[in-house]
Amino acid sequence: MATSNFISAVTQALKEEMERDDGVFVLGEDVGAKGGVFRATEGLYEQFGELRVLDTPLAESAIAGVGIGAAMYGLRPVAEMQFADFMLPAVNQIISEAAKIRYRSNNDWDVPITVRAPYGGGIHGALYHSQSLEALFASTPGLKVVIPSTPYDVKGLLKAAIRDPDPVLFFEHKKAYRLIKGEVPEEDYTVPIGTADVKREGEDVTVMTYGLCVHFALEAAEKLEAEGISTHVLDLRTVYPLDHAAVVEAARHTGKILLVTEDNKEGSVLNEAAATIAENCLFDLDAPVERLAAPDVPAMPYASPLEKHYMMNTEKVEKAIRELAEF
Amino acid sequence: MTKEITMPQLGESVTEGTITQWLVKPGDNVKKYDPIAEVDTDKVNAEVPSSYTGTIEELVASEHTTVQVGDLIAYIKAEGESSAADEQPQNEGGQQEQEPAKQAEPSMKKRYSPAVLALAQEHNIDLEAITGTGRGGRITRKDVEKVMAADEKPAAASEPAPQTEPTPVQEAGSSEEVIPVTGARKAIAANLSKSMQEIPHAWTMVEVDVTDIVRYREQVKETFQEQEGIPLTFMPFFMQAVTAGLRKYPQLNASWRGDHIIRKKEINLSMAIATEETLYVPVLANADEKNMRGMARGLHALAEKTRQGALTSDDMRGGTFTLNNTGSFGSVQSMPIINPPQAAILSVESIVKRPVVKGDDMIAIRHMVNLCLSLDHRVLDGLICGRFLAYVKEQLENFDRGTFEI
Structure with a gap:
């Protein structure tokens, strides 16, 4: 291939x-x-x-x-x-x-x-x-x-x-x-729209995200494996309409959920995932549903240090997963 | 190394203090925390402790001067290596206040997540016996799952029991067997002890002639079994009569809340159902909306679920009055313990044939049953309970097919 x-x-x-x-x-x-x-x-x-x-x-x-x-x-x-x-x-x-x-x-x-x-x-x-x-x-x-x-x-x-x-x-x-x-693969294939995908199996914390952030989550998961923290990564792939069944299943899997997006926190597509979890998974939750997102400021800054601060990265995801795992 | 000693924060709102007297002079050796000056503030008179062990070099602030919190008051030549603590002398006062706060991170031992509670309940796991590995000692879902994997019950697992609880294993001699108390048994023990300690129980009993009901049941029970697929027991008759009684005397369908009494609008009957090991009181909700068939079906379903160990927390919730079928094991008289936070509990004793004096001083053989009622005397008095029992008795004795329509 x-x-x-x-x-x-x-x-x-x-x-x-x-x-x-x-x-x-x-x-x-x-x-x-x-x-x-x-x-x-x-x-x-x-x-x-x-x-x-x-x-x-x-x-x-x-x-x-x-x-x-x-x-x-x-x-x-x-x-x-x-x-x-x-x-x-x-x-x-x-x-x-x-x-x-x-x-x-x-x-x-x-x-x-x-x-x-x-x-x-x-x-x-x-x-x-x-x-x-x-x-x-x-x-x-x-x-x-x-x-x-x-x-x-x-x-x-x-x-x-x-x-x-x-x-x-x-x-x-x-x-x-x-x-x-x-x-x-060079051959013809399709991936169904509307289905999320488990990109990594884990037992301690479930990360749900999409796009580039999936890679931050996977890298963080790899690092944390060495500490004995096992991370489940669900790639939403289609953010609307959401694959609610997959969200519920992945949430139940560990009971500790971290939602990651590069978008601003308030009003992001993750909130639908959070609401779905709240509606369906109350008795499976072992920690508050956490969101990791960009601050609610109007735009990605130009200045390098500020852009770095604003942008999602592996370290931020790693820290958030660790905190949930230790909760 | 020369260090600064500054005016410490001697109270939350204190911003300045007056040095009334120096207790040391240059050249004096002091130990860390030794008092070096007396200070008068608008809130307290206090001593300023030395932040270091060493030799006083210079007193910067003179006596009877007022100094701002954080301002330099003296120099000290500190002994030995500068430690991390020595790096922040100006924080000394504040630090002492902060430290206990840091140490007192709230214990999370009893902050159970919904997942932990659900698992513990479903698998009958005693959370008190689990050592949490989460933050602040919180029991995590994984901790519970580990216990489930090791054994269904933590007491049987190899984990040591918490030290706060005596371990009966050590006390037991060879002639005794140790039965660990877990799950439902423990809950029963705790609930009933609390009930007996807190609720002033009063007790009363009536005799009821249920001959007509016994005969009626004899007539219809086979048809009922055929039609409904479940046996017709006596219990639904009593449930019907008690529900009618509670509707007429809602005072018994209540709950003591310290400074007030809650009167429940719903009539939800808690039905005591025993298994070999333990006793459950699942709830037949909205009993007042059910006819005889509904009662019989509901009771049968609860009994089946209890036998199969399939009761959910929903089945156990919301009871407003408890019915206890002590007759099922031959009892003719009992003093039931109230199922808190309810206000009363009624036991239905065995139906026995007895000679009784009827009408014109005639002796007849009748089917008699005792109904025993324990009541929370804070909520209820004998009069109202007597009326309630009389009404229930009347319902049962003056048997009317309409009331007990199958």
Whole structure:
């Protein structure tokens, strides 16, 4: 099996889906000849031509709107938002149109669009290149919000997103792009949307998280193993709608739960996990449900020490797990 | 090494003090904590202790001057190596106050998490006998699971019993057998001792002629068994009559709370059900909403669950009055102990045939039963209980098929 980095898995999934289905096309800023600012669409323009790899103006609302129209027409667009931070002009298209059309038309119409967007910080991107926007979309039935953590999941989930009959938002942590490597099978496979995945089995503390933070949790778990603390890591993978059954099962498994996100604490998607645990697991809990998240300040700071303080990292997760284990 | 001695914090709100008298002079040798000066503050008159062992070098503050807390008052040449404690002389006063607070980290031994409580209850584990490994000695879910893995009951496990409790094992001679007291037995012992110690029990009894009920049951019990699949015992008749009594005299359906009495609106009958080892009192909730069939079914279900050890904490909760079937083991008279926080308990004794004097001084052979009532005399008096019993008796004796419709 070939080892691939996170972003090559994105490219691989796009390429294979475009080869498999003529209806699949990508659109976004600089996705064509340039191959995307992060090189996610590298080689696609050359292989599939300008009619299936569309460079768009700097207008996120149009990228989403054109994609939605094409999707309703029967195509399978994969729209790239250059940074999740710049999705806000497209929010009306996504929430008010894409998410609601199936319901509004009583199943006559559907919107099988995938919207990809790099999110997250820790790359010195400051206020407008570091945001986590998943919580913004995580209360809109009709949308699915996927945030993969490994190259394997990237390929499988992106393929599943493209084949999904409804709109899927696909957030990729930009720091993970070239940092995270893993095995990616060359053959065609999908990973089901809506299912969480146990990334590590453990007995003392359950960590639930998603995206890049999964790796912080896994690294922390590895370190703590030496101290005799065994950590169970659940990768949520789809943050909306949440895999409630997996959350409940993982919570019951140890009774001590740490929820980790890079997003601000109040209002993050983890709160749904916390509420689900509170509703279902009272008599399994052995400690308060803990959340580890960014402080509630408006943005990822630019100054390096402040960014480091704000950003999630392995040490923070390790400390929080240890404290729960010792509780 | 020369160190500073500063004005210590002599009280929470004290900000300054006046040195009334120096107790040392330069060149004096002092030990750590020896008094070196007398200080007068607006709250206390106190002595300033030396922060170090050593030789006084200089008295900086003169007598009768007022000095701010934390200000320098003297120099001392400290002896020996500077220790970590010596690094913070200015904190000396404050530190002494803080230290006990640090040591007194609250014990978490009895802070049980829902998971720990649930496991302990389900598996009949005595938490008092477990040594917690969590913060502050808290018993963690893992601690309980370990005990479960080692043995279902901690007393049988190899863990030493806590020292606060005498271990009967050591006292037992060879002619005696030691039965460890755990789980339900321990709970029964604690509850009933507390009940007897705290509740002023009073006791009363009535004789009831249940001949009509015995005959009626004889007639319908086979049909009942066929239709319902469960036997028709006498208990549901008594439950029905007692529930009617409680509805008429809600004073007995109550609870003593020190400065007030709680009168319960729901009638939830705690039914004493014995197993070989122990006694459970699961609850038949909302008895006043049930007919005879409902009573019989509910009681049967509780008895089955008790036998199978399948009672949950929900089954045990919320009882407002206890019924005790002492007749089942042949008793004709008993003085039941109240099941706190309830206000009364009633025992149904054996139904026995006895010659009784009826109507016009005739002697007849009748099916008689004694109903024994223990009451919390803080909540209830004899009069109301007498009326209650008379009403229950009347329900049972003036047998009316309507009341006991199957």
